[in-house]
Amino acid sequence: MARVGDELKKSRQESGMTLKQVAKKLGVSESFVSEVEQGRRVINEDLIKRFSKVFDKKITTIGLGSLEESAAQSESFERTKEFIKKEVYVAPKTPVNDLWNQAFGENIKNVPIYDYEMKNPVAHKSHVVENKKIDGHPMDKVAMLKVENDDLKGYRIHKGDLVTGVEAKDIQGTQIMLISYKGKNILRKVRNLNNGNVELLNFNESQRSEIVPIKEIRTVLKLYKVEVSL
Incomplete structure (x- = not known):
């Protein structure tokens, strides 16, 4: 494993690039690149090709074959195989792209997609995880909804869209x-009036609003992104 990492580290240093620069070009975390260089990560041929493009040189002295050869020569071969086995990412029922599974592992999370009742996921969608966060939010606090109606059509949120x-x-x-x-979960534009009340707005063909006591509202999700359904 060290042979793979050593070659990548050497190529990076020869190109004058930092770990952070390489990570940015590959779209992965800096820690991921560091673990590859240290021989703690298994990478496949597709990812090796991507490293080659970043370093602007064809890397032919490394590969999956050399990884096995190097490990076989090590006294800790069995421990190494066991470590690799534990590190391999196992996708949920809704799989993501195979390359991502192999290359990124813990840097990908399948976020559940719910209906408004938020009881059981109806599907999943993969998101990139950076420092245990998705879009800057704790990854275990993020969820997605499939929009069920056109109540917020005037705000460019339509039935069938996915919101995060x-x-x-x-x-x-x-x-x-x-x-x-x-007693019902609804999607609304909510405005805190700072007087103990909130204004609930929906905008279909025309804008309508309702003033209600804030104590009658239970917040579930604050939405920050919409994916339009075409």
Whole structure:
């Protein structure tokens, strides 16, 4: 394993690039590149080709074959195989691209997609994880919704679109949120009036609003991204 990492480290140093620069070009974390160089990560031929493009040189002295050869010569071969076995990413029922599974492992998370009731996922969608965060939010707090109606059509959120949100405990300013109101989860643009009340807005053919006590609202998700369905 060290033979693979040594060759990559040598190529990076010869190119005058830092770990951070290589990671940015590959679209992975700096720690991932470091672990590859240290021989703690297994990489496949496709990823080796990507390293070659970054370093602007054809890397022919390394590969999956050399990884096995180097490990076979090591006294800790069995321990190495066991370590690799534990490190391999196992995808959920909804698999992501095979290359991503092999190359990125823990840098990918399948985020659940829910309906408004938020009980059981109806599907999953893969997201890139950086420092245990998705889009800057704790990865275990992020969820997705499939929009069920055109209540927010005027805000460019249509039935069938996918929206991504993060768990929310309060209402700050004006936000588009999934809230629980009168025993039902609904998607609304919510405005805190700072007087104990909130304004709930929906915008289909015309804009409508309702002023309700904030104590009657339970926040579920604060939405920050919409993926349009074509």
